[in-house]
Amino acid sequence: MNFIVFDLEATCWEGRPDHLVQEIIEIGAVRLNRFGEVEDVFNSFIHPVLNPTLSVFCRQLTNIDQREIDKSKTFPEVIDAFQDWADIYYEEYLLCSWGNFDKRMFIQDCKLHDLDFEWAEAHINLKKQYHDIRRLRKARGLQYSLEREGFEFEGMAHRGIDDAKNLVKIFVKYLDEWMY
Numbered sequence: 001m002n003f004i005v006f007d008l009e010a011t012c013w014e015g016r017p018d019h020l021v022q023e024i025i026e027i028g029a030v031r032l033n034r035f036g037e038v039e040d041v042f043n044s045f046i047h048p049v050l051n052p053t054l055s056v057f058c059r060q061l062t063n064i065d066q067r068e069i070d071k072s073k074t075f076p077e078v079i080d081a082f083q084d085w086a087d088i089y090y091e092e093y094l095l096c097s098w099g100n101f102d103k104r105m106f107i108q109d110c111k112l113h114d115l116d117f118e119w120a121e122a123h124i125n126l127k128k129q130y131h132d133i134r135r136l137r138k139a140r141g142l143q144y145s146l147e148r149e150g151f152e153f154e155g156m157a158h159r160g161i162d163d164a165k166n167l168v169k170i171f172v173k174y175l176d177e178w179m180y
Contacts, residue, residue: 001033001034001091001092001093001094002031002032002033002034002039002086002087002091002092002093002094003031003032003033003034003036003093003094003096003171004029004030004031004086004093004094004095004096005029005030005032005096005097005126005164005167005168005171006027006028006029006030006042006095006096006097006102006160006164007028007029007097007098007102007160007161007163007164007167008024008026008027008028008097008101008102008105008106008160009024009025009026009028009062009064009158009159009160010022010023010024010025010105011023011025011048011050011051011054011055011058012055012057012058012061012062013055013057013058014055014057020050020051021050021051021108021112022105022108023046023048023049023050023051023075023109023112024046024048024075024105024106024109025045025046025048025054025058025062025064025069026043026044026045026046026062026064026159026160026161027042027043027044027046027078027079027082027160028041028042028043028159028160028161028162028163028164028165029041029042029043029082029085029086029160029161029164030042030164030165030168031085031086031087032168032171032172035175036171036172036175038168040085041161041164041165042081042082042085042086043160043161044072044073044078044081044082045064045068045069045072045078046069046072046073046074046075046078047069047070047072047073047074048069048075049074049075049112050112052069052070053066054066054069061158062158062159063156063158063159064159074113075109075112075113076113076115079106079109079110079115083119088119093122094122094123094124094180095120095122095123095124096123096124096126096167096171096178097123097125097126097167098125098126098127098142098163098167099125099126099127099128100123100125100128103120103121103123103125106120107120124178124179124180126167126170126171126178127139127142127145129177129178129179130145130170130174133174133177134148142163142166142167142170143157143166145170146166146169146170149169149170149173151166151169151170153166154166
């Protein structure tokens, strides 16, 4: 069993306008074996097709530069590389993210590009399960939860690869408690 702990960044705008559709612009992921040992990392930017120019709000939030997005590949190319890296066709796997947003974005972008999305259904919401394990009444973010567990947040918040690497700390600590 491979655990794919991942985080996505997506196009975004201040105030979340209804007429604009978010698209994934970064996939950051860490592949762990069934013992919680890190086997590999994956990080890639994605060039969005509906709104290829990042808003000022998005660039400031994620610290992702427009030049990086402009030279990146499109979702179909990157998701193909991600699926190969995650070895989803030959190994048992489970996608693990902090919340359901990431799963929904994978499915939405697959539909946008007319790609199969059933592979994204093998997913667990670590945020929900963590809150259940710790019996927290109020939903908390990743950074708060890391600090509560005695970990320091490393890297930049709202960067896919850094959020994924930080989430691995909580994932490994509770490795035997996740329900899947």
